[in-house]
Amino acid sequence: MENSNYNITIIGAGNGGRAFAVYLSRLGHDVTLLYRSSKYVENIKSSKTILSFGYISGSHKLKMITNNYKKAIENADIILYVVPASAHLSITKEILPYLKNNQIIILNPGRTWGAVEVYNAIKNNRPKLQIHVGETQTLLFTCRKIHDFGVSILKIKNSVDFCFYPEEDNKILFPIINSIFPEFNLVDDIRETSLNNIGAVIHPVITVLNAGSITRKSDFHFYEEGISKKIANLVEKVDQERCKILRYIGVKPISLIKWANRVYGCKATDYYEVFHQIESYKNIKAPVSLRVRYLTEDIPTGLVPLSSIGKYISISTPNINSIIVIATTLLNTNFYKIGRTIERIPALKTLLIKKLVKKRPGVPYTLLQAQNPIFYNNFE
Amino acid sequence: MENSNYNITIIGAGNGGRAFAVYLSRLGHDVTLLYRSSKYVENIKSSKTILSFGYISGSHKLKMITNNYKKAIENADIILYVVPASAHLSITKEILPYLKNNQIIILNPGRTWGAVEVYNAIKNNRPKLQIHVGETQTLLFTCRKIHDFGVSILKIKNSVDFCFYPEEDNKILFPIINSIFPEFNLVDDIRETSLNNIGAVIHPVITVLNAGSITRKSDFHFYEEGISKKIANLVEKVDQERCKILRYIGVKPISLIKWANRVYGCKATDYYEVFHQIESYKNIKAPVSLRVRYLTEDIPTGLVPLSSIGKYISISTPNINSIIVIATTLLNTNFYKIGRTIERIPALKTLLIKKLVKKRPGVPYTLLQAQNPIFYNNFE
Known part of the structure; x- marks a missing residue:
């Protein structure tokens, strides 16, 4: 051409x-x-x-x-x-x-x-x-x-x-x-x-677990210092919940580690190493407020959609949900309600069912129901 | 005598x-x-x-x-x-x-x-x-x-x-x-x-929301600097979830603000002021590790019992649950399983039902059932 x-x-x-x-x-x-x-x-x-x-x-x-x-x-x-x-x-x-x-x-x-x-x-x-x-x-x-x-x-x-x-x-x-x-x-x-939205796996966890530092405007490097080994546990769980959803609906997941090694050419083998091997992450400073894209963008257009699909196909996402709930309370903004959910974008439901039938003919329709009313009701 | x-x-x-x-x-x-x-x-x-x-x-x-x-x-x-x-x-x-x-x-x-x-x-x-x-x-x-x-x-x-x-x-x-x-x-x-366990309302929230600072051993005053107005929102929601449970089961709740004003003689009117009015809080330093009583004691013997009752009487506790889930992942310790739940201490169930019948004769028994399987299953 x-x-x-x-x-x-x-x-x-x-x-x-x-x-x-x-x-x-x-x-x-x-x-x-x-x-x-x-x-x-x-x-x-x-x-x-x-x-x-x-x-x-x-x-x-x-x-x-x-x-x-x-x-x-x-x-x-x-x-x-x-x-x-x-x-x-x-x-x-x-x-x-x-x-x-x-x-x-x-x-x-x-x-x-x-x-x-x-x-x-x-x-x-x-x-x-x-x-x-x-x-x-x-x-x-x-x-x-x-x-x-x-x-x-x-x-x-x-x-x-x-x-x-x-x-x-x-x-x-x-x-x-x-x-x-x-x-x-x-x-x-x-x-x-x-669904390979890696930013949503990384940013909200680091931001929430450093909310104290950020709100008191204490200076730190977001990736280099914002992630300890224990916080890396949480990034890993969030990523595992995402990947589990992808596998269930027949999409090959790219884990955060695989993605980072491919995009940034590092050789990390665990979730802590990743953040300390990426050269261009080293000097990135922490935000100075919690009202930042890491929450206001990545929660409603990243974690909320994952939580919504998880709920729909009965795959639990407790770590993802916890970050959403805490961000919702911190910023007093109902991210689940404004986010990209199956409830708000009905086309997503059709898309999921159509693809599931195509890629996983054995999955029963009856599984495709929301089963977690209490937890989600509380977003109201 | x-x-x-x-x-x-x-x-x-x-x-x-x-x-x-x-x-x-x-x-x-x-x-x-x-x-x-x-x-x-x-x-x-x-x-x-x-x-x-x-x-x-x-x-x-x-x-x-x-x-x-x-x-x-x-x-x-x-x-x-x-x-x-x-x-x-x-x-x-x-x-x-x-x-x-x-x-x-x-x-x-x-x-x-x-x-x-x-x-x-x-x-x-x-x-x-x-x-x-x-x-x-x-x-x-x-x-x-x-x-x-x-x-x-x-x-x-x-x-x-x-x-x-x-x-x-x-x-x-x-x-x-x-x-x-x-x-x-x-x-x-x-x-x-x-159930007026005030420590459990305060300590885990501050610890989790400052997990970044604590793990990188950055020095700060736990109460004085660990709580911003946005983090106070979360303490408030956790306290509200606790008080809602108490009201439902017929126990007069003492809110964190009321408790602090009584015990420490302050005149706080909101959840941010409380932490900045208590004189003896001013110089208390942050812990230097996440494996600290604020999580290892207050989660299993404070927030977990509240979450467990909430589940049992169908009062949702999303903010409490979120803190439990994140602490569970951070420390890789199943706090819900080892904590004081109705599942682990069956006498609590008898106690709740007996008291409910005594204090709130109108409450139907059928409400007293666990209804939130997905979220809790994930503690397994």
């Missing part, structure tokens, strides 16, 4: 959004950058350029930078969401009136069930619209924004899993996506990109 | 055990002190005296100091347990062969269900023995041991709730106990001393 130029709109002008803008502009695409807050974008706005350093360096021209959803969306071929997953739904509501047939939306990343939620939110409101929604398993870049003018791209990952939802779109549309992003690796099951 | 002299054996030569020895020796009783570890008791052993400072000061003679259970128990009129509640059962096993009719055992304090557990352990093994077991709601003293020779008594509390189990013993035996300990205040329901 020959290279084409596309109108690509990037929603989000933070770390990842800027990296995508640089990456795509260099390839000759027409890039529109939509910023949600005008904080730290003044220079990019006035110059319509982003300076980049590191893996890609130079000055990169934007076609447009705007906070006007109509302008940003109406001429886009491809729309990239590069925002916390907890904003996927509100952004979908913003762009809904301006979407046109055959536009492609890609969530970077989808966290857990991002593409399913966004696809269904659009279809529920505009059932006749031909829309295509895909998601990645993780962000393509390791990057940090630089003030109001640039971005530092520390790494472009070698391989990032990608899938459309519904998966029927993969066949025709993935070649287009792959011509733009050769690093994307097609998987044929949306559950693989969704 | 005139004063008599008794043979009193104190089991445990730590902070509280030494304070009791000083207190009782001063009143002219014959005091036997049983030490469990010979660490830090050399001087007391060789001199058979304890030096005391603070509220009581002087040099106090012991009748005997020993680690021999037979010698310590066979001539005792009254036996005081002054040890972590997690040791109540192992001590009971040690003294079982030497107990005689009409000896009185007092747990200082009983934590939750201490007297019930000890009484039944004795009755199950020596059903014909006439034994009397009582418990206090909290330790009579605020005190700290001093090296291998003494103790500092910072406070003798004005009023400490006391009850025998079964409560029939109160009528005849409490006057004897009260003649020795005028600070003891008789309550007529063992559930009052057992």
Whole structure:
């Protein structure tokens, strides 16, 4: 397939959004950058350029930078969401009136069930619209924004899993996506990109078990010092509960250790070593507040979906649930209610049953019932 | 009632055990002190005296100091347990062969269900023995041991709730106990001393939410710095779950705030203020390990019994359960299994039903069933 130029709109002008803008502009695409807050974008706005350093360096021209959803969306071929997953739904509501047939939306990343939620939110409101929604398993870049003018791209990952939802779109549309992003690796099951959400296994545990330090603003390195051997026990249990769910529904799980060894090239054999072998983790500081993406994003779009599936298929997730309950109480925010649950996104139930029947014909339907009312009622 | 002299054996030569020895020796009783570890008791052993400072000061003679259970128990009129509640059962096993009719055992304090557990352990093994077991709601003293020779008594509390189990013993035996300990205040329901376990509401939450700091041995003041407003939310929810259980079973709950205002004379109106108003909390340092009484004692003999009753009467305790689950995983110790549950101490079930029928005749028996299998199965 020959290279084409596309109108690509990037929603989000933070770390990842800027990296995508640089990456795509260099390839000759027409890039529109939509910023949600005008904080730290003044220079990019006035110059319509982003300076980049590191893996890609130079000055990169934007076609447009705007906070006007109509302008940003109406001429886009491809729309990239590069925002916390907890904003996927509100952004979908913003762009809904301006979407046109055959536009492609890609969530970077989808966290857990991002593409399913966004696809269904659009279809529920505009059932006749031909829309295509895909998601990645993780962000393509390791990057940090630089003030109001640039971005530092520390790494472009070698391989990032990608899938459309519904998966029927993969066949025709993935070649287009792959011509733009050769690093994307097609998987044929949306559950693989969704349920190998490693961030959700790591961040909430470290944040909750260090809540004291964080709230008294005591300085520590998040990964290097935030994890002791005993806290690593908890990360391991959370990961085991996740992997058990994946195995039950017929998806091959990638354990945190396997993922880290693959992505970061370390040779860890236990959950404590992982965090002390990853070089780029070493200098990352702890957050200064508990109202941080590690909880506000990773709980509702990571741990809550896992808990919800676990409840549905009767696989207990006590360690995951405990972290959700404590985060709910700490922040006085009902994460289970606002999170990506089977109750809130009925399409997930259909998806689970359909896939279970396909992949595990022996599993009785009667098992697929919620059986843990007390514990969950208390989220109300 | 005139004063008599008794043979009193104190089991445990730590902070509280030494304070009791000083207190009782001063009143002219014959005091036997049983030490469990010979660490830090050399001087007391060789001199058979304890030096005391603070509220009581002087040099106090012991009748005997020993680690021999037979010698310590066979001539005792009254036996005081002054040890972590997690040791109540192992001590009971040690003294079982030497107990005689009409000896009185007092747990200082009983934590939750201490007297019930000890009484039944004795009755199950020596059903014909006439034994009397009582418990206090909290330790009579605020005190700290001093090296291998003494103790500092910072406070003798004005009023400490006391009850025998079964409560029939109160009528005849409490006057004897009260003649020795005028600070003891008789309550007529063992559930009052057992379920107003305030330590269990406070310690595990602070410890778990500061697990990161504690395991990396970062220095902080346990109460003064360990509790932020967000962490106080969690203490509040744990206390509310406890109070809800008490109300349901017809026991008037004492909230943490009410308790603190009464015991420490503060005027706190919320759960954050409490910890910053109590003067004697200010300089208490954090523990240097997670394997500390705040978890190893307060979880199995405090939060686990509450969770177990909650499950039994269908009152959900998600915040309490979450702390239990996380402590279980952190320390790789099945606290629910070893803790004081209705499953492990069947007498608790009888007690609950009997009291419910007496105090709340309208409560249907059918409600009194475990209904939360998934969550609890995972403790196995």
